[in-house]
Amino acid sequence: MRFYQADPRLENYWRGVILFGKNVASYKFALAHALYDLKQPDNDLITLETLAAPFARHLCAHLKQAPKQITSKSSQFLDACRRFNEDEISEDELITLTAKRGFANVIDAFHNVNSAEIDKRFFLDERKTHKGIRLTDNFYTLTEQEQFPNLIQETDARWRLVEEAWAMNVSSQLIAVEYDANDKMLFSRQSNRRITITSCRSSLNGYQKGHCFYCFRAVSVVAGAADLADVDHFLPLTLSAQISNLNGVWNLVLACQSCNRGAQGKFTRIPTTTLLQRLHDRNEYFINSHLPLRETLIRQTGNTPEQRHHYLQQSWNTAKFTLLHEWQPDAQGDSAF
Secondary structure, eight states, X not given: OHHHHTSOOHHHHHHHHHHHSOOSBTHHHHHHHHHHHTOOTTOSEEEHHHHHHHHHHHHHHHHHHOSOOBSSSOOHHHHHHHHHHTTSSOHXXXXXXXXXXXXXXXXXXXXXXXXXXXXXXXXEEEHHHHSEEEEOHHHHHHHTSTTHHHHHHHHHHHHHHHHHHHHXXXXXXXXXXXXETTTTEEEXXXXXXXXXXXXHHHHHHGGGTTBOTTTOOBOBOSTTOTTXXXXXXXXXXXXXXXXXXXXXXXXXXXXXXXXXXXXXXXTTSEEOHHHHHHHHHHHHHHHHTOTTHHHHHHHHHOSSHHHHHHHHHHHHHHHHHHHOOEEOOOOSSOOOO
């Protein structure tokens, strides 16, 4: 609830669905991408047959790279997607099967977060009356927001992270997400083999609601954008000899270019304790979103909120003793998280 209450804009309700909704299948992500593709300004009713084409297309594409897309043992719908990828059925047959079997649970569950429905609906279920769903004004307003291009990137990043957790059987082998500072990507290791997962920017952005961690200026994760966010180390890498794992997800934030490298930027100064509390709050969003960044944060900083807060405070104390100077920029927007 706090995720929405701190900044109750439509894009953050949508982010709540993507980041905090229950993950037992990847259908939620495929449905989100299908809706991105089908804005339909001339008709708010989307029939299941129309929805089936982009929905199945996104799942088929992901199946080629990540065979596990559901936590149950089998799915007739996913079997049809695999058969299509193997050229065993036609696209028309796939669309027919998708319309019949692909939406059994995802439409009902899409708006449910933490066992309750969010306050804003982006579509209405009209399968019984009109054989489809009807987009609401909330969805059309969402598509007009400055953050909308970021949402597309964030959805795919979240999908990639969940796929990797399932591939590694996270219940018995906790996934460790690591960061490559050169290409700004998150990756994991499996049997001494590095597996690139997804963009670090896109993975972090949703939890910061599309804003600079330090000053709340709006940022982008779209390549080539003038306001492209920098990935910044909250506690500077110059402290690597004193503090371990500064490349850990717990210490990575998105910053605007001004805060990261502008004339009044942070550089090697230490963010204030106000910003340290903000980092703790941001990390707890990771924890509450469940796998896979949850497991990484717990492994890196502690099993309980108290332990995690203590870890951050001790690390900050070490940084303050070493580098001395504190820093906090003037706010450039309302508090977002």
